[in-house]
Amino acid sequence: MRSRLDPRDLAGEVLAGIAVRPARTVLTVLGTVLGIGALVTTLGVATTAGNQIAGRFDAATATEVTVDIPEPIAPGSPPVVAWESLDDLARLNGVEAAAAYVTTQPGKEPDVRANTVRDPGRVLDRVLPVVGATADLPAAARTTVAAGRFFDTGHITRRDRVAVLGAQAAEQLGLTRIDNQPAVFVDGTPFTVVGVLAAVGRPDQQALAGSVIVPWTAGADALHLGPARTVVVTTALGAAALIAEQAPVALSPNDPAALTVNAPPDPAALRTGVADDISGLLLILGLVSLVVGGLGIANVTLVTVMERTAEIGLRRALGARRRHIAAQFLLESAVIGLLGGVIGASLGVVAVVLVSVGRGWTPVLSLAPVLAAPVAGAVVGLVAGLYPALRSARLQPVEALRGPG
Amino acid sequence: MSAIIELTGVGRTFASDPPVPALADVDLLVHAGDYLSIVGPSGSGKSTLLNVLGLLDLPDSGSYELEGVETIGLGDGERTAIRGARIGFVFQSFHLLPHRDVTENVMLGDLYTGGRRSDRRDRARAALDRVGLSHRTGFRPTHLSGGERQRVAIARALLGDPALLLCDEPTGNLDSTNTAAILELFDDLRRAGTTLVVITHDDTVSRRAARRVRIADGRLSER
Structure with missing residues (x-):
């Protein structure tokens, strides 16, 4: 019981x-x-x-990859990254936009002057960095043109002397409109201004806002800007780590280790x-x-x-x-x-x-x-x-x- | 008539200095249907006898057969089971749970003894009807008179259909009117065949029983 x-x-x-x-x-x-x-x-x-x-x-940086390219070992030796190899990078799956550019070295910026002289008392000569770039730079640096247009591959192929101004550069030069075909003189060489950039979205590419951007071909002709030193890539969400790995090989198959890749940290x-x-x-x-x-x-x-x-x-x-x-x-x-x-x-x-x-x-x-x-x-x-x-x-x-x- | 309780030579001594013999050589025979009162002053061993009869305490010596089953030597679990199923307790202080209504208090009666769940509430209502409280089923015990509370406790004790109703000073907390009502209820239960053992110090209560046993200094004497 x-x-x-x-x-x-x-x-x-x-x-x-x-x-x-x-x-x-x-x-x-x-x-x-x-x-x-x-x-x-x-x-x-x-x-x-x-x-x-x-x-x-995730929202911004995780899709942003930057590749820094060292100077050629000696003047006249072949470039570490040829401008044309950017196409190999742009073809990679996950790349949404890629652009290469070269900037005048700090301290060696040329004088830039707008042609529209209205006030003789004002100093109109500005010392501004000049950037020789490929045509996809606005998309790769997350910016758009506020006025006019950006130069295209046609301008590059024809080595046209055209320029696009960063927003700050346009302000410093007193250029507010571009419909009257203004020109800027870079070290005395005239460039037709075809567009002005809006604000630059990528935090690491803010220097572009204060620059005069020209086709890399024209830059090489007029200013001896040299081979590309920076490649900016915008990737699809989640692809940044993969692209960061593949980019040096695509850009410089002979010596990928020479390139420095800045990729976002692993989230x-x-x-x-x-x-x-x-x-x-x-x-x-x-x-x-x-x-x-x-x-x-x-x-x-x-x-x-x-x-x-x-x-x-x-x-x-x-x-x-x-x-x-x-x-x-x-x-x-x-x-x-x-x-x-x-x-x-x-x-x-x-x-x-x-x-x-x-x-x-x-x-x-x-x-x-x-x-x-x-x-x-x-x-x-x-x-x-x-x-x-x-x-x-x-x-x-x-x-x-x-x-x- | 079959024996419900058969105590033979039961002794219980509490360890103290000097040892206190609470029960000494107690013999008691209670048959089914008996109405027995055990009367005695306080300190006479009444409570000890109740605890022994209720399987709440173990005697040191002697034999206690409940319904022919020797309970001395059973384990705690078995004694607990017999206690729950075969003995209905009625206490002086009622021991009702104040926060549960009358029916729920009665339903506790066979919670631990395997009573069917499905009709437990109905059986509790029937037990309350038996003690004349069918009009109080939803009340809290705190809203009842002392006599009504004791009748709830009796209904609870009756729920498991015990062989023995063991009452410890059942009218100790009641006035004379309520006492009379409870004693009448005991008479009714007796007529219906319930075996009743009432322990009391009150002669008016003990006189109602058919059989009276006096306890003094741990010894029983029948008169």
Whole structure:
């Protein structure tokens, strides 16, 4: 002959035990709510912040590759990268735009003067860098022409003396319109201005805004600009790392190692690094509050066991075995922990969203911590309930019946 | 008539200095359908006898057969099972759960003894009807009079259909009106065949029983 307790009846008794003291239950749950909430918030904010930083790279930098080309070993020796090999790079899958250019060396910028002299008192000679470029430069540097047009491959082939001005360069030269076919004189050589650039989108190509850009052929003829020194590439999203690997081979099959490639950092590595930095300390705080929450549950459950001594005696008189009593109190604390986990995880998610809204971030939360939080809460409750449950089971029915209640 | 309780030479001594013999060489035979009162002053060993009879305490010596089953030497689990299934307790302080309504309190009666879940509520209602409380099923115990509370406790004790109703000072917390009502209920139960053992210090209560046993200094004497 054995006493037995249907699991459904046990569940009923557990829920009734929790429901009869709502205020106490709320207070008991609070500790776990804080602990779990802090953990979920910490993990969520860390992931969000990490993704946010990585996201900036994703949006812009992660598609931007720059290749720096060294000077030829000796004047007159063949160039490290021939202008024509840019076509080999542009053919690579994942390249959206590629352009090569060469800039006048710092300190050796030529004098540039606009032809429209209106104010003899003003100094109109400007020292501006001149860039000899290929025709895809606006797309590769993420810019457009604000007025006129950019030169095309026809201009390059014909070695036409045309120029496109960066926005700042146009301002410095006092050129506001181009429909009257203005010209600029670079070291005395006239170039017809065919366009003015808008703002340059790529952060690493801002120098173009202050430059006079000419077809590389015309630049070589008039200014001896020399072979290409920089290649800018815009890739499809996610292709930057691959292109960074392939670009030197495409550009300089003989000596790819001579080229320096600037590619965005691996977003995945970046994300983890940032997340680690931020979360370490907060995670410890979350764990501490979780432990405190567990101690709270243990304390309250112990008090509850003491208060309900007479009830325990009654249940024993009604045929409850020690294990039934222990199971009831153990489950009560586990359910309280579970409640704390569910509420804490929910509040944590809300907190992550609020922090993200405040910072203008996109909230990112991995599912695992949110799903694991209630389990963690229940485990905390279970562990916290162990000692009180043992105490309750050890009570002798005779003494318990005399107890308070 | 079959024996429900058969105590033979039961002794119980509490370890203290000097040792206190709470029960000494107690013999008692209770048959099915008996209405027995055990009366005695406080400190006479009443409570110890109740605990032994209710399988809440183990005697040091002697034999206790409940419905022909020797209970001395059984494990805690088995004694608990017999206690839950075969003995209905009625306590002086009722021991009702204050936050559960009357029906739920009664339903606790066979929660641990394998009573069918499906009709437990109906059976609880029937037990409440038996003690004349069918109009109070949804009430909290705190909203009932003492007599009503004790009747709820009796309904709970009756739920498992026990072989023995063991009452410990059942009217100790009640006024005379409520006491009379409870004693009438006991008479009704007796007529319906319930075996009743009532432990009390109150002579008016004990006089209602068909059989009276006096306990003093741990010894029983029948009169």
